[in-house]
Amino acid sequence: MARRNIPFLRAQRLEQEALTLGIAALIALALAIWTSAFLNGNNLASLQTAIAPNLIVATGMMTLFLIGRFDLSVGAVMGLAGIATAWALGAGASTPLACLAGLAVGLGIGALNGLFVAGLGINHLIVTLGVLYMTRGIIEVVMSGQKLAGFTGFPEGFTALGRFEAGGLQGMFIGAVILLLLMELMFRATGTGRNLLFLGGNPDAARTIGIRRRRVEFLCFVVSGGLAAVAGILATSRVGMANRYMGEGLEMQIFIACLIGGGSIAGGKGSYVGAFAGVLFISLLTNAFNLLSVPSEWQSIVVGGVLVLVVIADAIMTLRKQNRSWGSILGISRFDRILRAKR
Amino acid sequence: MGSTNQTVTSTDHHAGGTAASGRGDAGRSFGGNVLPLSAIVALVAIVLFATQPNFGTASNINSILFQTSIEFLAILGFTYVMVMREIDLSVGSVFALTGTLMGALLVDDWNFWLAGGIALAVAAGIGFCQGFLVVRFGINSLMLTIGSLLLIRGCSNVIANDLGGRTYPREFRSLARTDLFDIRITIVFMAVCVLIAWGFQKRSALFRKMCFIGENMRSAQVHGIRVGRIKIAAFMASAVTAGLGGIFTASRITHADVRMGLGLEFVMVTAAIIGGASLYGGRGDLRGSALxxxxxxxxxxxxxxxxxxxxxxxxxxxxxxxATVTFDTLVNRRNG
Known part of the structure; x- marks a missing residue:
């Protein structure tokens, strides 16, 4: 029997990822040709430092997407972790200790999410949304006596963490990419990665082959919280201040990046490369709007429109995979009959 | 305090007939939490009344009721979308777009009723598109409406920024202050709607069908219920009622504001679930949502x-x- 010739991208389940990456590359190319500011060293550096925290958060979010969950509290966790680190530094803690404090906040909130979702079986949308509100409330209370800029004036040892660069490449960007590649390796080469995909694709079947759903789910939420905290600490050290605005609305950007990059909220679909492509796409789009000085509301129109199109395309492709004819999908039955008559 | 209002005390069997399968208490709990919830609301009000002299003033109570009645407009359709196991996160954005659009048309000297009609027609169109896409392509409404939330919010902000900080015409500003029997008209409307909803939920076959769809869509389809039509109608109702609330809010705040209705969708979800709706469909009560x-x-x-x-x-x-959802989930698990 002849082997079916499956294209590489389909075999590796990278079709949507490749498409998103291609569009992102096109945006970059267009920007490089039409605007002089894009290839400017400053712009490239700020682009990298804007992408890096998003990539780190998206890595955690994609892990949850794989098992059919998501975490809306990441933006607030990022903010609170940055503030906790800054507060610890202000109280005289050493840099590693302060970073640990920030990380502990992230892991703690992640564990709280995990406890409710995995332990008690509460809907993850509600839990992470509630935690988002609660964390934002805590941030407001902590910052209520502070100036708008928040905590500033950090020791050099801490700011060096986010400002390290080598030959035009930002240290935190390289770190984020390495983290992403390691996760992709784990996802493709180890049983753990495949188990995540099983769990998202078919929870019941996954349980029968001995995957401990609750435990995996709990750990994924802890990982997501911890990575959001890492992103918050790095961003704080980069900009040199921790205030209430950090990470505001970030959860939606990351959520959309993961969807555009091939994830599905139903689970069992997606990859870390896809998270990378999605974040790249969103960040380049933001950069393009900034460089062309387009008002920010148009940006939300475009991102929202892209998301709606992706969701519709995804739904149509799913129906096609169930061998529904184009006619019945689009609801033009007459057209359908003509096609069938031809066959 | 929100955690004790889901107690299933009523043995109201009227709605039990259509619940074909699934969580067993879905039918029984219909209307069951309105009484305990009213008791909690009354308790909170009494405690506030007893301890805070400022609470009992007519102006404070009026402003609480007025605020609630405007949000109630937006939760009207939203509740019934949730009954059918769908969700419409774009309500906050549609709320803002409709109000701002009507304001912008009036600033351009359009006729009052024409402007209102156009704004509401736009809202209905948005609702139709969302409902149609969800029904035709089987799209997850959570994903779709997160996209349209951004899209519509962007459109609304474009209009709001065009207007700058300009104040709406006097005719529009006085709309929210319209009184009927010396009470704000939206409060009267809320009271009427709650009474209608009571009847609708108790007597109407349509509401039973909606619960059935929420419980088990496939099975509802097999029984010949026109799932698609009902869902599209609910999405349209949700957008139009949100638009109505937006028009009153725009009239109340008197000028274009980009923060209008921001995060409203999550207030709606919270209130609807406190009021007895479930994210898993099949349940929902407008009286509870109002409470x-x-x-x-x-x-x-x-x-x-x-x-x-x-x-x-x-x-x-x-x-x-x-707290509410945790309690809801735990109670459901024990009973079902």
């Missing part, structure tokens, strides 16, 4: 009265949301 909104308004008002930092409000809303 949920009232409870949230009372709690926030009370926090201001007790000098609790207003910034802590977010924390309370979040905690209330999680």
């Amino acid at each position: 949920g909104l009232l409870l949230l308004a009372l709690v926030l008002n009370g926090m201001i009265m007790f000098d609790i930092e207003p910034v802590f409000q977010q924390f309370v809303i979040g905690a209330l949301l999680i």
